[in-house]
Amino acid sequence: MLLEAPVYKEIFGAVKIYELQKVIKMDTETEDVPMFTVQNIPREDIYRTIGEMAIIVPMKNEKLHLVDGVLKAIPHKSPIIIVSNSKREGPNRYRQEVDLVKHFCNLTHSKVIMIHQRDPGLAEAFRETGYEDILDENGLVRSGKGEGMLIGIMLARAIGAKYVGFIDADNYIPGAVNEYVKDYAAGFLMSESEYAMVRLHWRHKPKVSRGTLYFRKWGRVSEITNRYLNQLISEKTTFETTIMATGNAGEHAMTMKLAEIMPFSTGYSIEPYEIVYLLERFGSWENVEEFQDVFDQGIEIFQIETLNPHFHEDKGQEHVKEMVLLSLPTIYHSKLASERLKRQILEDLRMHGIITETEEPPKPRIMRPIKDIDPKKWMNVLESNQETLLRFDL
């Protein structure tokens, strides 16, 4: 794969954020393009990396034919981890998903782990390893997407994956999914640190530019989030920047080493919170001893503009409000935010009727990093108590 060379970056303490890099050509080989202005990530290297990357697919009542296309498009060597929170009563959507996955695995011998997010065995495994952050008042894992992703990371850790990549199950274009996995691999192959993150950006979402993902008079959700994230960065550096282009990137990936030390937020605040957290904790050389290795190696954040456009399920205007409501508070409540920035966010949220004049932006719920969970013990408790865990060729 050819990518624009990662020439420009911003550095904050141990954190490097690279400018957006466009994909220029698919499927190149080692010897193909020895150049300076372009970065060649040979196909052979990409396929090797893909085999070490678990692809986590969180799902919740998605259309089955979309799920089917997504599974078929993920390169064969990548283990797939499906964390479903689909309903099991009335029409049993989860049952249908299980049938589809079984058929798919029988046909293809793909490596798949699948579990239902509300499996009591999962709750038990977290409880026994001292991680109640993820549990609700009934003692089950909460229903959020962030919680699903965290389960996925724990399962990826249990099978020894070196990288985790997230792919949404509601993507209309299998070819785009196939590219995303390779984009993730390309990012990791460019990184010189074991603490790396790759976030994807699409140039255009066809036909939705004035549709539901557009917030009237304010712009697209991602533009709003990026604008404030860049402002947060600018205040720190006193230079204006537009470097952050992937604040809401649901399609992203991390090295396992980075995933282990990340606290996760919930719902649509996860992705922007990752950036806020990394800037807060590693953006300046403070308390270096706690994370000596991280500060030594640095954290690299790559942003890749995909070749494919993005067509996904339209979740409506309420979804947009929720995304804004959950994204901006991660910036508002950051210890890096100045009073001026906080005031601006507050005014914006109120003016657009996302919160009332008397409300404060909700404080994001943060789950601690999973690094202190003993993965062996967690997996053992899960396996002894699970009701829905399925493993194919893994």
Next chain:
Amino acid sequence: MLLEAPVYKEIFGAVKIYELQKVIKMDTETEDVPMFTVQNIPREDIYRTIGEMAIIVPMKNEKLHLVDGVLKAIPHKSPIIIVSNSKREGPNRYRQEVDLVKHFCNLTHSKVIMIHQRDPGLAEAFRETGYEDILDENGLVRSGKGEGMLIGIMLARAIGAKYVGFIDADNYIPGAVNEYVKDYAAGFLMSESEYAMVRLHWRHKPKVSRGTLYFRKWGRVSEITNRYLNQLISEKTTFETTIMATGNAGEHAMTMKLAEIMPFSTGYSIEPYEIVYLLERFGSWENVEEFQDVFDQGIEIFQIETLNPHFHEDKGQEHVKEMVLLSLPTIYHSKLASERLKRQILEDLRMHGIITETEEPPKPRIMRPIKDIDPKKWMNVLESNQETLLRFDL
């Protein structure tokens, strides 16, 4: 790549038509899936085949950002042959295409040949080699898509390509284009004959099922063409069949050996005419000596259902009428068509107002096979007389 095994086929004389095979998994390796119900075409083999396949991209005033995506998505090892018939007056679209291609080639070192269809050098090359079939009354190459494809095949022959694959320039999904090329390769790798064709089928074109490609009260154009092609086949075998699912498949590929002996029709009649011709000429054991090698090896036609959906430019209702008007006459005028079948086509075309009550379906214009054109001489004349020929890394 995993595909459904090609279990079922229909055989007519030397022609084998395989049933539609679905793509089941992208990017598998040799050892991955040793199975019986599924055909594994290892990635390594696909990439090897891709290097021997010229991808012909005919274009005419397409949107530049679509062209850009298509070029970037074609695997790097495949030489690309662009035959443009875009306008050169007023806003010079061809000039813009050339600029885009030059920039693309500088960045990626892709192998590209580009030419304008109305280049006088092309006309001269065909004239000097005794092939006036393709020329118009002004002595230039005619403007049809079939003519563009034929030029592409001649250029592919000149660079020694073993296979030619056609890709339309107006595809919205680069990931789909990338898959098409690999689907072609998979087809050739399944073939046991040097005379093979791969035709692609998409399960659904999202959002157009009742839109412009749907012909009111009659069905989709491709359904109409397939229905009549299947009827043509059925009359020959006296058994009803639904084997042909790709009568109008613009996305298709051939071995060079097959391309050299094919006569080509023009406009939208090309693709159905290919099938009609193969059935007429090789569907029974007649005049075998003329094509001894073809009869010995047989002709294999693979039909592959792509994983990706197809989003392309909407060319409106007139386009649909034209497609029907040009597709069905190839069947109507076939020597294989019974009187009953001809009457039915005539009635259908008249009832739907595609031709008037007194008109006959137009006879398709057929260009002779290119096998008798001397490729060296053709290329020499072209190079001495060309005004627009561009070659990059080729």
